[in-house]
Amino acid sequence: MEEIIKEGIFEVNSADETLKMGEEFAKNANPGTVIALIGDLGVGKTVFTKGIAKGLGITDHVTSPTFTILESYYNGRMPLHHFDVYRIGDVEEMEEVGFDDCVYSDGITIIEWAGIIEEIIPKGTYVVNIIKDLSKGNDYRKITITKTTKEGYLN
Numbered sequence: 001m002e003e004i005i006k007e008g009i010f011e012v013n014s015a016d017e018t019l020k021m022g023e024e025f026a027k028n029a030n031p032g033t034v035i036a037l038i039g040d041l042g043v044g045k046t047v048f049t050k051g052i053a054k055g056l057g058i059t060d061h062v063t064s065p066t067f068t069i070l071e072s073y074y075n076g077r078m079p080l081h082h083f084d085v086y087r088i089g090d091v092e093e094m095e096e097v098g099f100d101d102c103v104y105s106d107g108i109t110i111i112e113w114a115g116i117i118e119e120i121i122p123k124g125t126y127v128v129n130i131i132k133d134l135s136k137g138n139d140y141r142k143i144t145i146t147k148t149t150k151e152g153y154l155n
């Protein structure tokens with residue numbers, strides 16, 4: 001089954017629009033999809049993740065696993081594995097939290113702060129870069145979606 005996920009640059013003007021983008025993304029994702037979320041604190045990475053969960057039909061409350069590193073949800077169309085690697089000190093720690101088991105599973109894996117573990121990001125990962133531009137309003141975000149062409153790079 002081929003994924004029909006649009007790459008490109010998108011502009012949103014509210015958290016609801018960011019949520020909707022995540023929801024649409026999930027509707028077109030297949031098992032094994034990996035998403036690297038890039039962006040400063042408070043740009044909407046978790047909101048995008050909540051949209052993906054909604055698009056998968058997950059009804060659990062989704063929060064960023066800042067202190068637990070990983071949270072998995074199983075009550076949707078496919079599992080969702082949500083990493084927040086902000087507090088990871090060494091890439092080796094990812095093996096301890098089951099990174100490969102999630103990335104090479106039948107679910108979707110989302111990695112917030114993915115630049116911290118860039119060297120283990122698999123080829124074919126969708127990179128979702130979210131940027132604020134306050135000159136366009138407090139809720140404006142530019143969301144760029146690309147797909148990696150090499151392992152270990154967030155090109």
